[in-house]
Amino acid sequence: MKKRIASILMAIAALMAAAVPAFAAGDDVTTMMETGLNSMKSDVLGIIAVALPIALGIFAIFFGVRKGIAMLRGVAK
Numbered sequence: 001m002k003k004r005i006a007s008i009l010m011a012i013a014a015l016m017a018a019a020v021p022a023f024a025a026g027d028d029v030t031t032m033m034e035t036g037l038n039s040m041k042s043d044v045l046g047i048i049a050v051a052l053p054i055a056l057g058i059f060a061i062f063f064g065v066r067k068g069i070a071m072l073r074g075v076a077k
Contacts, residue, residue: 015040 016036 016033
């Protein structure tokens with residue numbers, strides 16, 4: 001778990017470093033950081049919006065099969 005969190009934090013740090021040029025001045029850095037993080041947020045939310053319905057459908061199929069088997073086992077007793 002700690003390795004996963006560390007790798008996520010390293011990825012975020014790398015994205016933030018890539019989003020902000022090294023020689024930007026004062027308010028430009030703040031504006032660039034805000035723009036970069038907002039675009040990253042919208043990208044992540046877009047990916048979640050695409051993946052969530054698929055994941056819920058797959059989960060529902062497996063859950064239904066598992067509950068159906070359990071019900072049939074209960075009826076067979």
